[in-house]
Amino acid sequence: MRLAKRVQQLPPYLFAEISRKIAEKRAKGEEVISFGIGDPDVPTPPHVIERLRAAALKPANHRYPETEGLPEFRKSAANWFKKRFNVQLDPEKEICSLIGAKEGVGHAALCFIDPGDIALVPDPGYPVYSIGTMFAGGTPYYLPLKEENGFLLDLDAIPEDVARKAKVLWLNYPNNPTGAVATLDYLAKAVAWGKRYDVPVLHDAAYSEIAYDGYKSPSIMQVPGAKDIAMEFHSLSKTYNMTGWRLGFACGNRDMVNALYRVKTNLDSGVPQAVQEMGIEALNGSQQSIADTIAIYKRRRDKLIPELQHLGLRVTPPRASLYVWARVPEGYTSAGFATTLLDEKAIVATPGTGFGPAGEGFVRFSLTLSDENVDKALARLKGWKIPPAKK
Ligand SMILES: Cc1ncc(COP(=O)(O)O)c(C=O)c1O
Incomplete structure (x- = not known):
């Protein structure tokens, strides 16, 4: 069987090594906290779900x-x-x-x-x-x-x-x-x-x-x-x-x-x-849920950024989006820093290079994890002496 070139040409999965490490840690019972994917942890507003319930019963929608x-x-x-x-x-x-x-x-x-x-x-x-x-x-x-x-x-x-x-x-x-x-x-x-x-x-x-x-x-x-x-x-x-x-x-x-x-x-x-x-x-319907969701992300943003800055990462607070884009410490590559963060603190951030070569030198933290997990991650990061980058 020969797969079409468009499939053959798909870039290799950049985070294979990180995914392997996450699986290894979890298998050992370690709790890995992920700032990886931008997928909201807050549920869909109840009135929207109620509409789905009613809509599901209508044969025209089948x-x-x-x-x-x-x-x-x-x-x-x-x-x-x-x-x-x-x-x-x-x-x-x-x-x-x-x-x-x-x-x-x-x-x-x-x-x-x-x-x-x-x-x-x-x-x-x-x-x-x-x-x-x-x-x-x-x-x-x-x-x-x-x-x-x-x-x-x-x-x-x-x-x-x-x-x-x-x-x-x-x-x-x-x-x-x-x-x-x-x-x-x-x-x-x-x-x-x-x-x-x-x-x-x-x-x-x-x-x-x-x-x-x-x-x-x-x-x-x-x-x-x-x-x-x-x-x-x-x-x-x-x-x-x-x-x-x-x-x-x-x-x-x-x-x-x-x-x-x-x-x-x-x-x-x-x-x-x-x-x-x-x-x-x-x-x-009511747009209140948007303001409520933003308040949650803002709270997380405002807790995470000072901690990252304490560690010496350069970060500008975003005015929009779900993401904190942070410059990795001197001497590190994106993937190198993401790996060290995972190895030492069991915390996942996405290497900037996953979004293209110009993402080198950055990691992305998504704000879509629970407040409890954000707090746990911050406790792990407190006082962390980041080791020098491996040559
Ligand atoms: C820039 C950008 N566009 C589009 C999407 C996809 O949005 P949707 O869930 O509506 O497909 C994403 C999802 O992460 C995104 O980051």
């Missing part, structure tokens, strides 16, 4: 959904968008439901990338931008997110010939893994750049609602003229603690949304309708 999503879900998304960003979206033409933003991001590559094309992809970045590109036969062209630029992708540094060849520009703010945010001015520059080179701008806004200290993330759709060249991906996963239910939506330029819809109709049959009903409830 049948195939429509790929573009229930009209009522798309209307709810449009109303939410209008309230949140003061942007009017046409629920018929400018919104498509998604089986989570990940599904939309992955399939979007099939809309814009032909074999041999290049996609501009942030490094470090959510891996699906580059893997999706590769699955479509294209090549990711990595654009480094540098600390000195506030982890904003430097549009002016994109070489002219690359800009002319590119078929898509990926952006993601609030950013995974760096926690960086972009201003509306920055997003406006990205739209102008996309128009100058006729390159679709795809903005992944999966973390738009997880923000601290009064910060409100902008949408690229607030940029005048964004609908000419941009599409944005939204997710209910982090906003309403719904990662397990798989629901999001794409919105923006109608031809781009329609292309994604056409790809999807040929590959999936849409989001289960009962789950879309949960989305209708989440988007239209």
Whole structure:
């Protein structure tokens, strides 16, 4: 049997060694505390679950959904968008439901990338931008997110010939893994750049609602003229603690949304309708759970960061997202520090290199573990003398 090149080319699992160590420690009965995956520990709000209970009993929901999503879900998304960003979206033409933003991001590559094309992809970045590109036969062209630029992708540094060849520009703010945010001015520059080179701008806004200290993330759709060249991906996963239910939506330029819809109709049959009903409830109902969830992450952020700083790690508190992006101590690589943290303290952080080569020198701590475990981890870290990096 020969597997297709796209499968053969998948990068090796970077954290195989760390995963092996975690399994070994757990087998010995050691309690490993993980700041690894960004998957909310807080449950879905009760009123959303109640809606699922009722929706599950309706025979109409037992049948195939429509790929573009229930009209009522798309209307709810449009109303939410209008309230949140003061942007009017046409629920018929400018919104498509998604089986989570990940599904939309992955399939979007099939809309814009032909074999041999290049996609501009942030490094470090959510891996699906580059893997999706590769699955479509294209090549990711990595654009480094540098600390000195506030982890904003430097549009002016994109070489002219690359800009002319590119078929898509990926952006993601609030950013995974760096926690960086972009201003509306920055997003406006990205739209102008996309128009100058006729390159679709795809903005992944999966973390738009997880923000601290009064910060409100902008949408690229607030940029005048964004609908000419941009599409944005939204997710209910982090906003309403719904990662397990798989629901999001794409919105923006109608031809781009329609292309994604056409790809999807040929590959999936849409989001289960009962789950879309949960989305209708989440988007239209009380938004209190968002503030409550943010308060929890903020508490964890504000406990963890001073402890990391005491240890000598350089960290800027994120204004949004679920992540604390910390520079590893002098002399360490990302993987080296993550391994030492695991060996000595049984604590898991994700090496920055898991998100691309420019993630070297950083580790990512996700805030999605229980307060009890955060406190246990902090107690372990207190007074830790980090050993010198092995040469
Ligand atoms: C940047 C980014 N986009 C999209 C997703 C996926 O979101 P969803 O759960 O809606 O598929 C994630 C999940 O971690 C993410 O980090």
